[in-house]
Amino acid sequence: MSATGKVHLPPGQEARRVKGWYGANRYLIWRRSSQVFFLVLFLMGPWFGIWWVKGTLAGSETFRVLPLNDPLILGQMMAAGHWPEATALIGGLIVLVAYALIGGRVYCSWVCPINPVTDAAHWLHDKLGIQKGWQPKRSFRYWLLGTVLVVSTLTGTIAWEVVNPVTMVHRGLIFGMGWVWGMVLAVFVFDLLVARRGWCGHVCPVGAFYSLVGAKSLLRVSALRRGACDDCMDCYAVCPENQVISPALKARGDGSPLILSPNCTNCGRCIDVCSVDVFAFTHRFDHHVETPPKADSQVEPREQTAA
Amino acid sequence: MAAAKPHKVDRRRFLTDSARMAAGCAVAGSLLAYVAREAKALPDQAIRPPGALGEDDFLAACIRCGLCVRDCPYDTLVLADLGQNGPATGTPFFTAREIPCEMCDDIPCVAACPTGALDKSLTDIENAKMGTAVLVDQENCLNFLGLRCDVCYRVCPMIDEAITLEMRHNERSGHHAIFAPTVHADACTGCGICEKKCVLPEAAIKVLPVRLARGAPAEHYRKGWEEKDAKGAPVVEGIIDLPDRLPGPGTDNLAAPGGFEPGLGGVDGSAGGFRPIFQVPGGTGQ
Numbered sequence: 325m326s327a328t329g330k331v332h333l334p335p336g337q338e339a340r341r342v343k344g345w346y347g348a349n350r351y352l353i354w355r356r357s358s359q360v361f362f363l364v365l366f367l368m369g370p371w372f373g374i375w376w377v378k379g380t381l382a383g384s385e386t387f388r389v390l391p392l393n394d395p396l397i398l399g400q401m402m403a404a405g406h407w408p409e410a411t412a413l414i415g416g417l418i419v420l421v422a423y424a425l426i427g428g429r430v431y432c433s434w435v436c437p438i439n440p441v442t443d444a445a446h447w448l449h450d451k452l453g454i455q456k457g458w459q460p461k462r463s464f465r466y467w468l469l470g471t472v473l474v475v476s477t478l479t480g481t482i483a484w485e486v487v488n489p490v491t492m493v494h495r496g497l498i499f500g501m502g503w504v505w506g507m508v509l510a511v512f513v514f515d516l517l518v519a520r521r522g523w524c525g526h527v528c529p530v531g532a533f534y535s536l537v538g539a540k541s542l543l544r545v546s547a548l549r550r551g552a553c554d555d556c557m558d559c560y561a562v563c564p565e566n567q568v569i570s571p572a573l574k575a576r577g578d579g580s581p582l583i584l585s586p587n588c589t590n591c592g593r594c595i596d597v598c599s600v601d602v603f604a605f606t607h608r609f610d611h612h613v614e615t616p617p618k619a620d621s622q623v624e625p626r627e628q629t630a631a
Numbered sequence: 632m633a634a635a636k637p638h639k640v641d642r643r644r645f646l647t648d649s650a651r652m653a654a655g656c657a658v659a660g661s662l663l664a665y666v667a668r669e670a671k672a673l674p675d676q677a678i679r680p681p682g683a684l685g686e687d688d689f690l691a692a693c694i695r696c697g698l699c700v701r702d703c704p705y706d707t708l709v710l711a712d713l714g715q716n717g718p719a720t721g722t723p724f725f726t727a728r729e730i731p732c733e734m735c736d737d738i739p740c741v742a743a744c745p746t747g748a749l750d751k752s753l754t755d756i757e758n759a760k761m762g763t764a765v766l767v768d769q770e771n772c773l774n775f776l777g778l779r780c781d782v783c784y785r786v787c788p789m790i791d792e793a794i795t796l797e798m799r800h801n802e803r804s805g806h807h808a809i810f811a812p813t814v815h816a817d818a819c820t821g822c823g824i825c826e827k828k829c830v831l832p833e834a835a836i837k838v839l840p841v842r843l844a845r846g847a848p849a850e851h852y853r854k855g856w857e858e859k860d861a862k863g864a865p866v867v868e869g870i871i872d873l874p875d876r877l878p879g880p881g882t883d884n885l886a887a888p889g890g891f892e893p894g895l896g897g898v899d900g901s902a903g904g905f906r907p908i909f910q911v912p913g914g915t916g917q
Contacts, residue, residue, distance in 0.1 A: 379696040382696045398694075461648065480691050481668075481691055
């Protein structure tokens with residue numbers, strides 16, 4: 325280890341050598357594909373006249389029968405004093421159940437159109453080696469979520485929708501951007517210069533809401549081969565919510581290897597960048613830990629790094 | 632001791648952290664409330680879709696999904712852009728002078744709304760109240776100038792109900808008529824077709840939000856003639872019919888209201904005249 329200088333390798337490089345380019349970027353590629361897929365679903369109508377899906381992330385209609393609605397917006401609506409019609413209630417319920425099962429913040433990493441923006445900001449942030457800047461507590465977003473509901477009640481409006489960059493960007497791409505590019509730029513600059521991982525990791529009340537929705541979700545990442553961990557820290561470097569890793573990866577004794585924090589976005593990037601495949605997707609009742617066949621897996625990657 | 636010390640620090644830290652968060656949220660919340668309230672300022676030329684709740688309730692109910700826009704067959708409805716000096720960003724509206732509402736029978740925009748921001752109790756588009764047309768400029772309206780433009784009247788989907796032509800004398804020419812386009816607010820849906828079709832470079836008839844277009848009677852006002860019709864008799868019992876006063880001498884005459892009596896000799900030899908009430912002492916009266 326001493327001579328290799330492995331710690332200076334950029335995150336993911338070792339995984340790339342061991343697992344190949346695709347193996348080390350699999351979930352990232354799928355995730356970007358998913359983000360594009362959901363956007364294209366909505367854009368097929370206005371672009372090509374194929375109206376499978378109409379509307380926006382705030383509310384949509386698929387194949388003329390399936391309503392989907394953002395439950396946080398419905399929550400604000402009720403706080404503002406309007407009880408939604410059945411269509412929106414059913415649409416909101418479907419979304420709630422789906423994210424409750426697969427992980428609320430799957431919305432953040434696999435669907436949200438702001439995620440590529442903040443990911444890009446973080447990529448550049450790393451490249452330029454900028455200080456992490458203002459880091460409000462991770463709990464700030466829950467306070468803000470509560471504030472949004474209170475403001476909705478006080479003003480009688482769906483308050484967050486007047487500033488929410490998530491729905492604004494999505495609506496902008498589908499219906500016309502106006503000044504929304506300015507909003508995108510603001511989020512980018514905020515994450516680049518003001519606060520590292522600031523928007524998605526500390527501020528966004530939509531993400532906070534979805535984390536609560538998925539607090540008991542079935543789909544979870546497990547550090548099931550944590551015995552093989554060689555402390556390269558790559559997972560911590562790429563994880564947008566890296567405070568969630570330690571409880572699973574560094575659990576004492578037979579503590580659960582599951583990443584149970586609702587703030588894990590199930591993005592799967594940790595699975596990508598781990599050269600020894602510590603992490604894998606599983607369900608929340610799968611507590612089993614694999615003990616690695618000693619010698620090999622611990623030594624091999626380091627030798628490759630040195631080579 | 633060892634156990635108590637960190638506990639105490641934890642509590643202090645918890646309190647300061649909480650206070651800091653609460654203060655931060657108070658600031659953020661105030662800003663948000665300010666922006667949310669600003670967003671309630673609806674410009675006058677922006678007309679909400681048919682069945683839209685009142686603006687206050689609408690902003691509590693509209694999720695800005697754009698489904699009404701998608702189902703509008705005439706591309707009348709648009710979503711407000713961010714930064715456009717217009718309605719709350721992302722909410723649907725139309726500008727009558729650009730594309731007015733064609734008043735579809737099946738009201739697809741209302742059917743598309745998932746939340747009830749467009750009220751489904753609106754089942755007959757003729758009952759819609761998107762706004763009220765107002766003939767804002769009589770000085771430029773061609774009909775008021777004595778011409779027979781009549782376009783707003785002709786294109787009105789509620790012709791002869793929402794807009795009628797009221798004939799009156801043309802004082803300028805002295806021997807022509809003016810056919811004044813006259814809006815009847817109870818029938819006008821605010822579709823905006825009249826504004827769209829007005830032939831002037833700037834429309835003389837415009838659809839305004841009802842709040843601007845209309846006054847409102849005080850709640851305690853009763854129209855005597857309506858009350859009388861409803862009751863079938865004078866509303867006040869035992870009313871005394873006092874004589875009417877008209878110009879001219881001696882008009883307080885119950886026998887001949889107004890004081891005119893056909894039998895009396897007039898000053899200029901006409902068929903009647905007025906009976907004097909006061910006799911000038913020593914004189915003969917008239």
